[in-house]
Amino acid sequence: MAVKLILRDKEYEVKPGMTLLDSLKKAGVVPESVIATRNGEMIVEDEILKDGDVVKLVAVISGGADNRNSIFATRIPTPE
């Protein structure tokens, strides 16, 4: 068994016994970019994840390129 982290259509498995924060880092998920829920309840970074836990991650980033006070309003440079 393991701990399962689900973010959109991706699944990650990490070892049980780690905190949520360490588990996210281990899976390569930026902790600041997600909210974690377990059994429908939000959990915070120091929560120890147990064998068999299924943690659903809600992505928090949204937005596009349409802010008025921004270079994005007129030009969209592509990151290299």
Place this chain on the structure above:
Amino acid sequence: MKCRKCGAKASVNMRQHRLALCKEHYLEWVPEQTERFIKKYQMFDRGDKILVAISGGKDSLSLWDILVRLGYQADGLYIGLGIDGGINYSSESHRLTEKFANENNLKLHVVDVENEYGQPIPMLSEISHRGHGKPCAVCGLTKRHVMNRIARDLGYDVLATGHNLDDEAAVLFGNTLQWSSEFLLRQGPVLPSTEGLARKVKPLCRFYEREMTAYALLRGIEYIYEECPFAEGSTSIYYKELLNKLETDRPGSKLTFYLRFLEARQRGDLFAEKDIRQANLHPCPNCGQPTSAQGLCSFCRLMEKAEGVATISRSAL
């Protein structure tokens, strides 16, 4: 982790504030803070008629919810963009916005771009050849135009948008990388009304995007989770991801970046080269190098202190 207010299990931890709260106290804290920002930046007051721009996303629906909870007169404006992207993006965001308005008995204005201007956003973009193959520039331009028109035509005092701190920090980061002085000098929580332009405010500008997501989830607000199909790969999202990596390692970085910028802008410290040249520099009486400090320069003061410590140490031997 425990709620700082009641000791119950925390649902949200805000590392930049060193504050963890349970569901109940978090749902009280967010409107309290919003009210504080509305007053601090003098956005509007109880007598004003507010038009809230609603996209169907977490931020705008949460903003509407918060303003109504706080007792403000807030109506919504939804702009139908005609974006499908294989996920019925516009129709689904419209449905969720209508649902929220109906459930809370709120007034919602709807403007459909195709009905009013003949073409949906993707077609307007194609026709105009603006935006390097992406409709974001045309979309932004159209939304700003419609929001302003409706706010003015229907006599609203202020137009409120759901921009959060991550939105603002990403814009600030992009404009700083480009040293876009014109844009930097215009960015802020309030854009005052000018001839023909409605007053615009951003009451959520000091909340992290993560906090607004938590608010929407804990309040049970159903919002469109899928991103606009055209936002994928956008520069603003790329910058948000970069800033979130920084925030993970250095909690509070995003908040400090934005707040220090606002403070510098308010003091008139941005792009102050003229002032630097005119600063009252004079030679340090000890070393002769220029300094703006009264008396000795900072280096000589440091040396003076170091010498004092050394003298004390020597005399102690």
